[in-house]
Amino acid sequence: xxxxxxxxxxxxxxPVAGHYLPLLEPATxxxxxxxxxxxxxxxxxxxxxxxxxxxxxxxxxxxxxxxxLVRLAELIEQHLESLARxxxxxxxxxxxxxxxxxIPRAASNFAFFGTAAGHFATEAHVxxxxxxxxxxxxxxxxxxxxxxxxxxxxxxxxxxxxALAVGCCVVAKPSEVTPYTAFLLSELAQQAGLPPGxxxxxxxxGPGVGQALVEHPGIRAISFTGGTKTGEQIxxxxxxxxxxLSLELGGKNPNLIFADxxxxxxxxxxxxxxxxxxxxxxxxxxxxLVERRIYEQFKTAFLAQVRALTVGDPLDETTxxxxxxxxxxxxxxxxxxxxxxxxxGRLLTGGHRVLxxxxxxxxxFLEPTVFENLGPACRVNQEEIFGPVVTLMPFDTxxxxxxxxxxxxxxxxxxxxxxxxxxxxxxxxxxxxxxVWVNTWLHxxxxxxxxxxxxxxxxxxxxxxxxxxxxxxxxxxxxx
Ligand code: NAD
Numbered sequence: 295x296x297x298x299x300x301x302x303x304x305x306x307x308x309p310v311a312g313h314y315l316p317l318l319e320p321a322t323x324x325x326x327x328x329x330x331x332x333x334x335x336x337x338x339x340x341x342x343x344x345x346x347x348x349x350x351x352x353x354x355x356x357x358x359x360x361x362x363l364v365r366l367a368e369l370i371e372q373h374l375e376s377l378a379r380x381x382x383x384x385x386x387x388x389x390x391x392x393x394x395x396x397i398p399r400a401a402s403n404f405a406f407f408g409t410a411a412g413h414f415a416t417e418a419h420v421x422x423x424x425x426x427x428x429x430x431x432x433x434x435x436x437x438x439x440x441x442x443x444x445x446x447x448x449x450x451x452x453x454x455x456x457a458l459a460v461g462c463c464v465v466a467k468p469s470e471v472t473p474y475t476a477f478l479l480s481e482l483a484q485q486a487g488l489p490p491g492x493x494x495x496x497x498x499x500g501p502g503v504g505q506a507l508v509e510h511p512g513i514r515a516i517s518f519t520g521g522t523k524t525g526e527q528i529x530x531x532x533x534x535x536x537x538x539l540s541l542e543l544g545g546k547n548p549n550l551i552f553a554d555x556x557x558x559x560x561x562x563x564x565x566x567x568x569x570x571x572x573x574x575x576x577x578x579x580x581x582x583l584v585e586r587r588i589y590e591q592f593k594t595a596f597l598a599q600v601r602a603l604t605v606g607d608p609l610d611e612t613t614x615x616x617x618x619x620x621x622x623x624x625x626x627x628x629x630x631x632x633x634x635x636x637x638x639g640r641l642l643t644g645g646h647r648v649l650x651x652x653x654x655x656x657x658x659f660l661e662p663t664v665f666e667n668l669g670p671a672c673r674v675n676q677e678e679i680f681g682p683v684v685t686l687m688p689f690d691t692x693x694x695x696x697x698x699x700x701x702x703x704x705x706x707x708x709x710x711x712x713x714x715x716x717x718x719x720x721x722x723x724x725x726x727x728x729x730v731w732v733n734t735w736l737h738x739x740x741x742x743x744x745x746x747x748x749x750x751x752x753x754x755x756x757x758x759x760x761x762x763x764x765x766x767x768x769x770x771x772x773x774x
Contacts, residue, residue: 296317296328296474298477300480300496301480301483301493301494303340303346303494309331311332313330314329314331315328315329316328317473318620319386320386320657321607321616322654322655324656326384329498332497336498338506340465341436341494341507341512343494344436345435345436348435348436351463353461356459357412359458359459361408362488363408365487366404367402367405368401369486370447370479371398373482374398377478378397380474382608385443385446386608386617386658387572387608388616395448396446400451400475402740404451407455407760408459411459414431414459425773427769429770430769430770431460431768433461433764434515435463437764438510438513439454439464439465440466440517440519441466441518443469444575447475450475453755456761456764457764459761463494464494465494465496466494467495467507477497500524509531513537514537518541520542522544525543539752539753540745540753540754540755541752542755543749543750545705546675546677546678548582548699548709548725549564549581549583549709550712550721551564551583552710552714555711557588557591558595560592561592562599563735564596566736567735568662569614569684570736572615574619577706577736580683580684580685581698582596583689583695586690592686597664603615603662606654615682617657618658618659618681619658621658624647624660627679627680630679631663633674634683639668639674641663642665642666643663644661644662644683647659647660664684675702676702699727700726703749705750708727708731710731712733718733728744728750741756742757743757744756
């Protein structure tokens, strides 16, 4: 059976205490491997290795660091198929999605930040005839990158790549639920020639490894993506130690559909933005607000397409909906379907677990589910479900749509559908969301800042923001 190992000081090693957790395949419910259940001793070894590697790595020319990252991007591209299969196996997502989205985006994270390393400039401020100030951005040192299970390799590399590019050394922890691609990345990092200790990957649980990393005195910054409750816990632990934090947290994203939109495209993209990866993307829109004039028309077209989504074996190329990531998560999502009924919701489609025959008989499958008749303040429209469950709500005015869209504790992303360019700008800028897409969804430009507002996070990532996050600025003032 597959047994994953930690990457510490350039070597693949077992956890110090020798403990492992089972790895389950969500599509079958069957174990297919073991992941280290590491602890503070493994974290300490990884931090020491990173500290030892730091002086040479931070002093290396940016171009040289960048070349290693670009090499890693090429290796990910060369191993695209095996990485996609690994991600589909431990996450339950359709293989076609892992192949077309997650893995290519992981490669482009390394390519983007690898090339950015050589273009990272700094500022000077001249006070004519008096002084010159210039800013030096020093790499912070050893940093922690902690990521969730929903886009395992994509989000893991999104954090690691900018940290390495600016000259930090990294101790990274993938989710214990989906660690397989991070393990394969360990092997590729060795092949890419990353010096030992520059990137360390420690597997294990949040309490066992994550907490030990956050508390370790050698860690200068924490880049975390995951749930809002975990983010709170990390912020509490990090605050007394004055560690720099970037927290990318949960969301409850609205789609605003105005009557003047291109309806066919709005329906098609809303289908994707609701149900891609079984709704387990932090940027999925789970509250679809539709202008009343086109509500029935939108609903009819949307439901027809939702009912046509094929739930099936993630390895089958025709599958559009794979398995949810775990039994625990499936039960959580089912409990919200029950709550939606209790809150007076009208079920329009879905709502039940799917039992597939054959290989996938024990898998965690759920019908894509749509409710209506739920008010904006009910729990189903306030709390993050993180599964294939969406609500439809008609609105009468732009003001009402914006108020409902903004009426949750979250502020991660929003999608806006209209042909009226003035309205697009006006509404976009009123939305409390770190990312607003107009007439599109999940469009990515790595140069832009990314991150949530309100309880969806602090500390922007992406582009220059991400590179700057992993540095500390120093001003040098020279008297003329
Ligand atoms: P989670 O918070 O349970 O776990 C995330 C990671 O944190 C895992 O690696 C976990 O082991 C670790 N962890 C848990 N407790 C910890 C602790 N005390 N200290 C340090 N690390 C700890 O989240 P999840 O269930 O894996 O992921 C789903 C959540 O992630 C959703 O809320 C989703 O919205 C969010 N998410 C946000 C974004 C974004 O960009 N904002 C992207 C993807 C996912």
